[in-house]
Amino acid sequence: MRSYPEHVTIEGDVFYFEKILKEDFFSVNALYKNQTGARYVLKVSGFNFILGSLLRPLAMFFSWREYRIYRMIRDIEGIPALGPRCGLSGYFHRFVEGKTLHELGEGAVLPEDFFPRLMEIIKKLHERRIFYLDLNKRGNVILGDDLKPYLIDFQVSIFFKRRRGIWGRLSDRVFNSLIREDIYHVYKHKRNFQPHLMTPEETQLAQRTHFNVLLNRYCGNPYRKLKRRIYPSGSNEIIWYKWKKMSDKSRRMP
Numbered sequence: 067m068r069s070y071p072e073h074v075t076i077e078g079d080v081f082y083f084e085k086i087l088k089e090d091f092f093s094v095n096a097l098y099k100n101q102t103g104a105r106y107v108l109k110v111s112g113f114n115f116i117l118g119s120l121l122r123p124l125a126m127f128f129s130w131r132e133y134r135i136y137r138m139i140r141d142i143e144g145i146p147a148l149g150p151r152c153g154l155s156g157y158f159h160r161f162v163e164g165k166t167l168h169e170l171g172e173g174a175v176l177p178e179d180f181f182p183r184l185m186e187i188i189k190k191l192h193e194r195r196i197f198y199l200d201l202n203k204r205g206n207v208i209l210g211d212d213l214k215p216y217l218i219d220f221q222v223s224i225f226f227k228r229r230r231g232i233w234g235r236l237s238d239r240v241f242n243s244l245i246r247e248d249i250y251h252v253y254k255h256k257r258n259f260q261p262h263l264m265t266p267e268e269t270q271l272a273q274r275t276h277f278n279v280l281l282n283r284y285c286g287n288p289y290r291k292l293k294r295r296i297y298p299s300g301s302n303e304i305i306w307y308k309w310k311k312m313s314d315k316s317r318r319m320p
Contacts, residue, residue, distance in 0.1 A: 070096045070108055076149050076158060081106055087161075090114070092221070097161060105161035106149050111221070122155075128221055129155045135220045138194055144187040144216050162218070163211040167204035172258050177213045181256040181263075184215040188248050195226040197244045201251035243277045250274055 073082045081098035087107060088095040096108045111129040113121045133151065136159070140148040149158030170176075184207065191198055199222050200206055208216040226241040228234065253272035257264055264272070274282065 070094070070110055070156070071152070074098060074106075074108075074152065074158070076106060079104070098158075105163075106158045107146075107161045108152055108156055108158050110152070110156035112155060126154045129157065132221045132223070133157045135196060135223050135225055138225065139191060139196065139220075142187060142190045144183065144214065146216060146218060159218075162208050162216045164208045164216065167207045167209070167255065167259070169205075170209060174209075174259065176209060176259055178260070178263060180209065180213075180215055181252060181260065184217070184255075185249075185252050187215065187217050188252055191223075192245045192248070195228065195241060196220075197224045197226065197241065198248050199223055199244075201248050201255075204255070207255070243275075244281075246275050247278050247281070250278060 070083065073080055075081075079100050081100045081104075084097045084099045084105070086094060087097040091114050093109055093111045094114075096110070098106045098108060109129075109132075111125040111132075113119075113125055133148075136145075136148050136157070139145050146162050147160040149160065151157050167174075188198065188201070198217070198220070200219060203219075206217060206219045208218065210216050224244075226237055229237050249271055250273070253264070253268045256268065257272045
């Protein structure tokens with residue numbers, strides 16, 4: 067289910083497996099490198115828990131769904147270049163040299179234009195009717211070595227197709243309410259990393275709306291409680307970063 071090739075040809079160039087970049091309960095990310103030092107990431111979807119193999123069709127669905135969304139936004143600056151598919155559950159994208167906000171921590175010094183640039187990425191996603199949804203995870207936002215923001219991982223993002231009539235109006239209303247959650251998380255991160263640069267308007271946007279409070283109460287909180295019962299030691303992302311800091315990494319993750 068999570069197998070990956072030793073080497074792969076992308077646009078006529080051969081890339082060789084270098085290492086496992088990240089592995090969690092829902093996917094594995096393998097790093098590939100060519101002779102000139104260029105790198106690609108292979109993301110293979112698969113559920114790494116008891117009876118997870120029974121959900122193979124669902125993993126394939128999520129992989130193709132994520133790839134479809136990626137194709138819709140691949141020309142946006144700040145989205146890593148998209149590569150080819152790999153089997154039924156994997157695809158490649160360019161590796162971004164840099165560090166995630168999770169790795170940097172709140173004491174890190176970010177460029178003053180980091181969050182305005184990140185907000186531009188989110189706005190362009192919204193213009194294409196894509197609700198990112200997973201922006202609360204700092205591991206999905208990267209400060210590149212070029213000092214620009216990059217956004218990765220669209221596995222749970224949602225595309226809202228344009229519709230007509232009453233269903234179209236209802237869809238628009240839901241979409242416009244949901245994307246406020248993305249905006250909230252951008253400015254929440256800015257408030258944590260660059261509070262001195264927050265404007266009054268941004269401070270207001272860093273507060274949840276009534277709709278999002280209800281959404282978090284009746285959807286977000288129950289979901290997190292369920293995850294804590296399944297994974298008592300923390301979320302898959304938190305467990306991964308704890309594992310990275312261990313002096314003995316001989317134990318596989320998770």
